[in-house]
Amino acid sequence: MEEKLTDRMCPNCNDYLFYMEYNTEIPYEGNITIKTYLCKSCYYKDVSIKRHDMEKPKILKLKIRNKNDLKTIIYRSPDASIKIPEIDAEISPGIASRGYITTVEGLITGIKEKLSLMDSHDAIYIEERINNILKKNSEEITLIIDDSSGKSKINSGRAEVIEK
Numbered sequence: 001m002e003e004k005l006t007d008r009m010c011p012n013c014n015d016y017l018f019y020m021e022y023n024t025e026i027p028y029e030g031n032i033t034i035k036t037y038l039c040k041s042c043y044y045k046d047v048s049i050k051r052h053d054m055e056k057p058k059i060l061k062l063k064i065r066n067k068n069d070l071k072t073i074i075y076r077s078p079d080a081s082i083k084i085p086e087i088d089a090e091i092s093p094g095i096a097s098r099g100y101i102t103t104v105e106g107l108i109t110g111i112k113e114k115l116s117l118m119d120s121h122d123a124i125y126i127e128e129r130i131n132n133i134l135k136k137n138s139e140e141i142t143l144i145i146d147d148s149s150g151k152s153k154i155n156s157g158r159a160e161v162i163e164k
């Protein structure tokens with residue numbers, strides 16, 4: 001890997017940063033370039049990832065009807081927003097958003113944990129509904145992934161794929 005000295009300064013110690021690039025291939029995303037700025041004085045690192053194999057924008061949908069559906073594996077790309085309208089949940093892609101692999105259950109549990117930090121009556125009500133969905137399949141919910149990069153996946157034959 002070739003390192004180049006840049007004229008960018010380290011935000012920690014004000015020394016000059018080195019820059020390096022690394023190309024690799026990862027599951028779901030394909031070819032990516034990892035770009036790193038490194039300070040050799042204090043080891044500050046700024047890493048960003050550039051993705052090359054973008055697909056057509058897509059919306060993926062899956063009705064979550066039972067315990068089995070909760071175990072469905074999903075990949076959420078850094079560009080994807082996720083909605084579950086029944087419980088009023090929406091996860092937007094953040095500025096430094098990263099892709100991740102999880103299960104529907106893991107995703108819903110994450111939403112629940114965020115709700116538990118909020119101190120509102122609605123949050124408590126929705127938290128309880130989520131508990132009932134996870135434990136007793138008390139209601140059907142719809143997972144909607146809206147992805148401008150088209151890279152997200154729902155690992156289920158029942159998933160609906162709509163090209164935008």
Ligand SMILES: [Zn+2]
Pocket residue numbers: 010011012013014015039040041042043044
């Ligand atoms: Zn430094």
